[in-house]
Each structure stands twice: as C-alpha cells, then as structure tokens.
Amino acid sequence: MLSSSKTVRWGVIGLGWFGEVHADNLSEMPGIELAGLCTRRPERLTEIGDRLEVKRRYTDYRELLADPEVDVVSITTHINDHREIAIEALRSGKHVLLEKPMAPTVADCEQIVAAAKDAAGFFMVGHICRFDPRVTLAKQAIEEGRIGDIISMHARRNLSKAIGETVLDDISALMGDGIHDADLMLWFSDANVSTVYAQEVHPGKNKYPDGGWSIARLDNGAVAVVESVWHLPESTPYTIDARMEIIGTQGAIYINCGEAGLTIHDAEGVKMPDTMYWPRPFGRYLGVLQEELRYFADCVRTGEPPARITPRESQAAVAWMAAATESARTGTVISF
Incomplete structure (x- = not known):
C-alpha cells in the first residue's frame, strides 16, 4: 500500500x-x-x-x-x-x-x-460509464426503490460511420460499444442473463458488423435491449448518440448522454461535442475518464480493492455480447 x-x-x-x-x-x-x-x-x-x-x-x-x-x-x-x-x-x-x-x-x-x-x-x-454522474445517480435512484422493480430496459449507443470505419476492422459495434449498456443493465438490475437473441447488420466494408441489436431475458424476468450502430451519417451532430430508458413497476428513468448540454452551429454545420467523458477546454482535460483514473489511483494509495466494478461483472458483459455475436451468426437463441 x-x-x-x-x-x-x-x-x-x-x-x-x-x-x-x-x-x-x-x-x-x-x-x-x-x-x-x-x-x-x-x-x-x-x-x-x-x-x-x-x-x-x-x-x-x-x-x-x-x-x-x-x-x-x-x-x-x-x-x-x-x-x-x-x-x-x-x-x-x-x-x-x-x-x-x-x-x-x-x-x-x-x-x-x-x-x-x-x-x-x-x-x-x-467501464467508464460506471463513473458518469448521470449513470451513478440513476443507480442510486434504483437502489432507493424509486422506480420499483425493473421490468424493461432499452439503450442505444450509435456513432457516425466515419468513426465506425476507423474501428470496425478491430471490433464489432455490439462488442465495442453495446458492451457499455450491457454492463450498465446488469449493474442496474443486479441480475444475470438467461437468454440472448441478436441480429447484426453489415452494410460497410470493414471486417466486423457495423451495427446490431441484442435482446436478453434476465433471470429477474426483465427484458433488456441493446442497440449499437456505427453507421450514422457523417454529418450527424452527435459525437455519440447514447440514451437509455429503464422502466420499473413504479416509475421510469431516462438517461441522455447524447445531448451533453452544448450545441455549436458554425459554417460547417451543427455539432454536439463531448462535455463529459474527456473534454479538453483550453487545452486541459477534465471529465469522467479522470474520475475513473482518480478512483483507481485512490484504491492503490489506500489499499482498498476496487469495488465500483468487479472482474466477474466485467466478464458477464463480455459473455452477453459474445452470445449476441453467436446468436446473430446462427439465428438462434442462446441460453445461459
């Protein structure tokens, strides 16, 4: 220590x-x-x-x-x-x-x-999203019982094809970005995946599919849908169009990480730059990535093992997206 x-x-x-x-x-x-x-x-x-x-x-x-x-x-x-x-x-x-x-x-x-x-x-x-204050406030509200038991979740996390073309030879959209929402859904629900079905689309020329949808039945009965498509028009104003809806028996939560509170309209068009994850105003970084790095540094200093996400939780998100890839390839429902 x-x-x-x-x-x-x-x-x-x-x-x-x-x-x-x-x-x-x-x-x-x-x-x-x-x-x-x-x-x-x-x-x-x-x-x-x-x-x-x-x-x-x-x-x-x-x-x-x-x-x-x-x-x-x-x-x-x-x-x-x-x-x-x-x-x-x-x-x-x-x-x-x-x-x-x-x-x-x-x-x-x-x-x-x-x-x-x-x-x-x-x-x-x-898993940087677990350090986003919008996400952690949602987790707190769920733990406080404010929306009752979760019955349905849907998330989208979509990018322009210009970005997709630079990444899709390395990883698919579902495994690359869908995994964020898979992880958050398992964290929010404190549940495990029972079955997975998925479909992917591959309109581009890169190695991996440009987009996909995966639907999972969780062992608490909830249904969870992950959408990740890296094929928005190059002119899209979004840095990343990321949103999630969580419906419970007594309420609902809506997380909007796509519109981060700033729109700049200049001669080249309309853009919504990142203001949360690793923005760099006046040449210095701030944001959620630094919060994640600071958290891990504090764990090292204090000798307190990281608890925000465990290795098994991270593995569970990989398992869901790997099953989604297999389901899309075979057209079958994958059971856990």
Missing part, C-alpha cells in the same frame, strides 16, 4: 488513439506521475514521449512491467492482446487498469480473472 500522499507512478501500454488520451489525462492529474510509455511503434513512442516529456520508454511491454519505478499500468491495446498482456502484468505485481472489453471471449476472461485473484496488485476493467 502507498501512503495517502504518495504519487502513483503510472505507465501506459498501447499508444493508439485512446492510449494517448489515457497518457494525456494522466500527465495532467495531481498525485499521478506518467512514469512510462510502451508501444511497438518507435516513431509513435518518440512522438508521445517527447510531447509529454516521459523518459521511460519501451517497445516491449515486458520491459515496462519489469520497471520497479512503475506502480500501475493502463492496458489500452487491441482487444486480442488483452489476455496475454493483462495476465503478465498481474503476475508482475503491477496494479492493472485494463480497458474494456476485458477480452474477446469468456474463456480469455476466465484466465484473466484467475490471474487477478492470485495477483498482489489490484485489477479493474475500465
């Missing part, structure tokens, strides 16, 4: 777009030192390392894991690399924040969870 005043020394493994966002945020946060960077691309390592003035740079993640001057690592690599890197990071004794989804398959997740159980360091999957 670190002292409550000690700086948490943090490394980032994987410097794609979101790895860079992690590094930028960490470099600006009090009580955290961006201590190391790792990517297989030397030119990218030089670019980010020079800009953020990080001296400890690695092209082999094993060398970063062996560095005693690093306490925590963010793993922000391709999902297919998650299992191997996460397990080695946990075995190295580091505290590990792994970006979602935990892994592409339930079997991979099982191996990571087993490694986390035996690890000296803490482990958390970065």
Whole structure:
C-alpha cells in the first residue's frame, strides 16, 4: 500500500488513439506521475514521449512491467492482446487498469480473472460509464426503490460511420460499444442473463458488423435491449448518440448522454461535442475518464480493492455480447 500522499507512478501500454488520451489525462492529474510509455511503434513512442516529456520508454511491454519505478499500468491495446498482456502484468505485481472489453471471449476472461485473484496488485476493467454522474445517480435512484422493480430496459449507443470505419476492422459495434449498456443493465438490475437473441447488420466494408441489436431475458424476468450502430451519417451532430430508458413497476428513468448540454452551429454545420467523458477546454482535460483514473489511483494509495466494478461483472458483459455475436451468426437463441 502507498501512503495517502504518495504519487502513483503510472505507465501506459498501447499508444493508439485512446492510449494517448489515457497518457494525456494522466500527465495532467495531481498525485499521478506518467512514469512510462510502451508501444511497438518507435516513431509513435518518440512522438508521445517527447510531447509529454516521459523518459521511460519501451517497445516491449515486458520491459515496462519489469520497471520497479512503475506502480500501475493502463492496458489500452487491441482487444486480442488483452489476455496475454493483462495476465503478465498481474503476475508482475503491477496494479492493472485494463480497458474494456476485458477480452474477446469468456474463456480469455476466465484466465484473466484467475490471474487477478492470485495477483498482489489490484485489477479493474475500465467501464467508464460506471463513473458518469448521470449513470451513478440513476443507480442510486434504483437502489432507493424509486422506480420499483425493473421490468424493461432499452439503450442505444450509435456513432457516425466515419468513426465506425476507423474501428470496425478491430471490433464489432455490439462488442465495442453495446458492451457499455450491457454492463450498465446488469449493474442496474443486479441480475444475470438467461437468454440472448441478436441480429447484426453489415452494410460497410470493414471486417466486423457495423451495427446490431441484442435482446436478453434476465433471470429477474426483465427484458433488456441493446442497440449499437456505427453507421450514422457523417454529418450527424452527435459525437455519440447514447440514451437509455429503464422502466420499473413504479416509475421510469431516462438517461441522455447524447445531448451533453452544448450545441455549436458554425459554417460547417451543427455539432454536439463531448462535455463529459474527456473534454479538453483550453487545452486541459477534465471529465469522467479522470474520475475513473482518480478512483483507481485512490484504491492503490489506500489499499482498498476496487469495488465500483468487479472482474466477474466485467466478464458477464463480455459473455452477453459474445452470445449476441453467436446468436446473430446462427439465428438462434442462446441460453445461459
């Protein structure tokens, strides 16, 4: 355990777009030192390392894991690399924040969870939506019994095809973004999936389907529908059109994360920029990602294991989306 005043020394493994966002945020946060960077691309390592003035740079993640001057690592690599890197990071004794989804398959997740159980360091999957105040206030209202028992949930999380085309060779829309809402629905309902049915659409030219819908029956009787389509027009004003409706026996909750309180209409059209997750007004980041990173840093300092999301909960969201993928492929209902 670190002292409550000690700086948490943090490394980032994987410097794609979101790895860079992690590094930028960490470099600006009090009580955290961006201590190391790792990517297989030397030119990218030089670019980010020079800009953020990080001296400890690695092209082999094993060398970063062996560095005693690093306490925590963010793993922000391709999902297919998650299992191997996460397990080695946990075995190295580091505290590990792994970006979602935990892994592409339930079997991979099982191996990571087993490694986390035996690890000296803490482990958390970065389900950022659990740190959004709109979401946490909804969770609080549900726990207070204000809408009774949940009977129906529907969420959409849709992006422009311009963004989709940059991601869909790596992951499907359902596994990439639907997993957020799958996780939240299981968190809100405190239930498990009983059956899953899904359909996907693949109008684009990338490897994975551009969109899909999945309907699940939960073991508390509720019905939950996840919609994720990365094929909105390139002119869409939304950074991300994300909304959820939760209906209970005594009320309902509506979460709107698409319209974040700001619309800018200029000569190029109308846009609704992100104001919550990692906005950067006047060149400095703030928002929900920093709240997630701060939470994990505080866990490391205090020695209190992360409780906002457990490895098993993260695995359950992967299981739902993996079942949705299988259902869409076979046209069958998948039973758990």
